[in-house]
Amino acid sequence: MDISDLLSKHKADGFMIMGNAENADFYYTTNFFVSDKYTYIQTSGSKEILVVSEMERGRAEIESRITDIRTLQDYNYREKVKERGDSYQAYVDCIAEILQKEGIRKIGVPRDFPYHTAQALKEEGFTIVDMESPFRKLRSIKREDEIRHIRYAQKACEKAMAAAIDIVHKSEIVDGKLLFRGFELTADDVRREIDLALLDSGCEAVGTIVAGGKKAANPHWEGEGPLKPNESIVIDIFPRSKKHRYFADMSRTVLKGEASVELQKMYDAVLAAQKEAIEMVKPGILCSDIHDRICDVLESQGFKTIRSGSKVGFIHSTGHGVGLEIHEAPFIGTQEIPLEKGNVITIEPGLYYPDQGGIRIEDMLLVTEDGYENLTSLEKRFVV
Structure with a gap:
């Protein structure tokens, strides 16, 4: 699933998918079906990260092809919810923390990426680059x-x-x-x-x-x-x-x-x-x-x-x-x-x-x- 050449073309540090269970690219990249909100990240160095809820960690470790499985609670999601008073914003904060720790400042996203998430990440200093899904060609x-x-x-x-x-x-x-x-x-x-x-x-x-x-x-x-x-x-x-x-x-x-x-x-x-x-x-x-x-x-x-x-x-x-x-x-x-x-x-x-x-x-x-x-x-x- 290496898309480093495409990321290099866009001068992006990584690529991210965020969405629901019906996202075909997510299933294709992870081989994991989940009904909860998820995030998939691939860095410019071809490192793949899957972020799921704590409840899904065990199943993801068994079923997903991704080996780097992380959960929201690894980034103090519940505490962030209390601080923010907004579960969605707390979720974005967790993702922002992951991106920052991975050295990702310019992130490529598919054209159907959630608007609110993109805006929230921009406000936290990230650069968002929309691009055609790199996986749709692979999927063909x-x-x-x-x-x-x-x-x-x-x-x-x-x-x-x-x-x-x-x-x-x-x-x-x-x-x-x-x-x-x-x-x-x-x-x-x-x-x-x-x-x-x-x-x-x-x-x-x-x-x-x-x-x-x-x-x-x-x-x-x-x-x-x-x-x-x-x-x-x-x-x-x-x-x-x-x-x-x-x-x-x-x-x-x-x-x-x-x-x-x-x-x-x-x-x-x-x-x-x-x-x-x-x-x-x-x-x-x-x-x-x-x-x-x-x-x-x-x-x-x-x-x-x-x-x-x-x-x-x-x-x-x-x-x-x-x-x-x-x-x-x-x-x-x-x-x-x-x-x-x-x-x-x-x-x-x-x-x-x-x-x-x-x-x-x-x-x-x-x-x-x-x-x-x-x-x-x-x-x-x-x-x-």
Whole structure:
């Protein structure tokens, strides 16, 4: 995790992360999950320090990769609370004491660093330098253990997706409605089945999309109410392993009944575009070239794309990295960023028209030494 070169570039004495349990950089650097407030410090000499509450010291010493574990009480936190009458300010005072004793006067912080903390440290004579997280680039190249965790989450995701599609498949069309076990099938019914399958595999998901009908022309509409026959249903699941904290991601679009000519044409175009984009994936290929190829294929079949500024058709980027965050580097869009071995990315073209609905197909891929491995094996079948 040595970031001394970056610190030298910014003429900083150290780098610090302070925040809550959802900070992906903190988990990546420490391999430690904690619900209490924490601080991670790396000095220009590559010394790493983890500051946790006294209650977390024992667990941190067992679980964290950081060997220099310190607690607030090592710096008389309780006494500082009494003096200050403010627990947050007392916390900052403890951190300031650590920085001072380590000879850190100019400290680099990520761009989402707490404003109040930065101001308080400035008032105590420290210089704050905001910089892009040095760990986000490191996180984009996955280690073998990270790939293993992502594979696990994706297997759980596929299990949940298969369960969701199976419900749609087993539903019956009666009087223009989709019925499952005698009741009208709803988006919430399908989401419940997805959640149960994920929990059974030790995973969880928030914001799962089960979007049917014309409203699915909004790519991030989660979906609600009854699902109907002869309409596309976009299902997008992005679960996280509860134990290892890594995400997976996949989308499928299905339809029960008969697809209209327009919807079938949309689905076939998205599938063709995705296939061509996936075949391009390898180290060195520019993300922008993959995105442009998606646009080329869709435009050649008469569909509008974001490349021309359209508000309908293909209206988002082609994909993104997946890891400790569901959206992380590299981003498969207009930037001329080359893929690297170890990237885990999605390829997820879609088409969205308010008078038809939405179509999206998403696979997750690992960039290998000379190409890719598709981590998504579930079939792509529109009419179920």
